[in-house]
Amino acid sequence: MKYLSRRSFLAGAFTAGVALAGWGLAGCSAAQTGSASASASASGALAASSGSAATSGASSEPAAASSAASSMNAASAGASSEASVAAEATSAGPAFNLAKRTVLLNNGIEMPVLGLGTFILSNAQAEESVYAALMAGTRLIDTARIYGNESGVGRGIARAGVPRDEVFLTTKLWTDDFSNAAAAIDASLQNLGQDYVDLMLLHHEHAHDEEAYHAMEDAVAAGKIRAIGISNFYEDGIARMAQAANIAPAVLQNETHPYYQERGPKAAAAESGTVLESWFPLGGKQDCHTLFADPTIAQVAANHGITPAQAIIRWHLQSGNICIPGSSNPDHIQEDAHVWSFELADDEMAAINALEQGKRLAWY
Numbered sequence: 001m002k003y004l005s006r007r008s009f010l011a012g013a014f015t016a017g018v019a020l021a022g023w024g025l026a027g028c029s030a031a032q033t034g035s036a037s038a039s040a041s042a043s044g045a046l047a048a049s050s051g052s053a054a055t056s057g058a059s060s061e062p063a064a065a066s067s068a069a070s071s072m073n074a075a076s077a078g079a080s081s082e083a084s085v086a087a088e089a090t091s092a093g094p095a096f097n098l099a100k101r102t103v104l105l106n107n108g109i110e111m112p113v114l115g116l117g118t119f120i121l122s123n124a125q126a127e128e129s130v131y132a133a134l135m136a137g138t139r140l141i142d143t144a145r146i147y148g149n150e151s152g153v154g155r156g157i158a159r160a161g162v163p164r165d166e167v168f169l170t171t172k173l174w175t176d177d178f179s180n181a182a183a184a185i186d187a188s189l190q191n192l193g194q195d196y197v198d199l200m201l202l203h204h205e206h207a208h209d210e211e212a213y214h215a216m217e218d219a220v221a222a223g224k225i226r227a228i229g230i231s232n233f234y235e236d237g238i239a240r241m242a243q244a245a246n247i248a249p250a251v252l253q254n255e256t257h258p259y260y261q262e263r264g265p266k267a268a269a270a271e272s273g274t275v276l277e278s279w280f281p282l283g284g285k286q287d288c289h290t291l292f293a294d295p296t297i298a299q300v301a302a303n304h305g306i307t308p309a310q311a312i313i314r315w316h317l318q319s320g321n322i323c324i325p326g327s328s329n330p331d332h333i334q335e336d337a338h339v340w341s342f343e344l345a346d347d348e349m350a351a352i353n354a355l356e357q358g359k360r361l362a363w364y
């Protein structure tokens with residue numbers, strides 16, 4: 001039961017107030033810069049075959065995308081001519097509409113497919129990052145009760161002044177709260193300063209998770225949550241929850257990146273129309289530099305004149321994975337938001353698909 005050890009670590013770390021921001025020692029900027037010159041010997045063929053497929057680079061992203069006034073709807077109006085991107089063989093699940101930058105969840109609610117993650121951000125950092133993301137046009141924000149930064153997230157949303165119905169806010173119910181979920185849901189709403197959240201997830205598979213899921217269903221009926229889902233569930237747990245649920249999970253949030261593509265759980269979830277959302281989409285704070293320096297990813301980025309982070313984000317989106325890169329750096333947040341003016345070619349997608357190693361990068 002691998003989730004138990006990870007859960008235990010997180011609980012210990014957070015309740016003890018461990019300074020997780022220090023974990024990993026450094027972010028990935030330097031490594032990413034360096035990755036532009038990474039050896040691409042393994043990717044020569046990819047460069048040759050895909051160079052002509054490269055469309056305009058990220059630098060040509062419309063300025064409107066970074067305007068505070070840009071909303072999900074405005075963004076869709078200014079989007080490129082991309083058609084709806086159907087899920088591919090390796091990416092079972094609901095089809096993404098990349099022109100609108102959304103996916104229609106199995107409960108009929110539209111969810112942005114690109115957002116901001118706030119793991120290990122302090123309240124102050126979360127406020128700044130959420131503000132920067134909303135200013136950059138990002139409309140999906142992911143937090144969790146165990147992150148201890150819900151109040152900062154709420155302040156960032158309030159400061160940005162974006163109409164509440166244009167922001168899609170996710171939080172998660174921690175395992176310690178599974179037997180007392182109704183109160184925990186209310187506590188999250190209070191921390192966030194919100195009447196409702198758009199999505200709430202069970203953070204991990206754990207004892208009393210069905211009881212907690214039913215509490216979230218009750219909160220949907222009460223208008224406190226618009227959609228519910230699960231996180232860190234695998235095939236058996238996904239099947240169990242599908243049986244127990246009165247409202248099918250709308251989202252499965254699991255570790256997913258090019259080295260760990262989570263195809264089995266994704267396909268299992270898709271049987272209920274549940275969409276995969278990637279955590280550690282860039283490999284996490286500790287290992288994103290490894291992905292950025294991967295020759296295949298560096299080559300795909302070079303093909304389009306974009307950064308490795310943007311190439312990976314675009315791979316998630318074209319694979320049908322909701323992507324929530326985390327960042328405390330406003331420049332990175334801007335960069336991560338601007339992935340709409342280029343499209344990875346089929347051979348580039350296939351090359352990144354082939355990077356699957358079944359390799360988890362999570363450290364807990």
Ligand SMILES: NC(=O)c1ccc[n+]([C@@H]2O[C@H](COP(=O)([O-])OP(=O)(O)OC[C@H]3O[C@@H](n4cnc5c(N)ncnc54)[C@H](OP(=O)(O)O)[C@@H]3O)[C@@H](O)[C@H]2O)c1
Nearest residue numbers: 027117118119279280281282283284285309325326327328
């Ligand atoms: N459900 C779960 O159990 C679970 C677990 C983990 C995470 N999550 C969620 O998933 C989100 C994403 O995961 P994560 O934040 O841990 O990992 P991640 O998004 O894979 O990677 C975050 C790292 O990438 C760096 N980064 C981001 N954009 C960059 C760019 N354009 N250039 C260079 N570096 C860049 C960040 O550094 P800077 O800060 O310097 O930009 C940070 O060190 C979390 O924030 C959280 O909301 C959920």
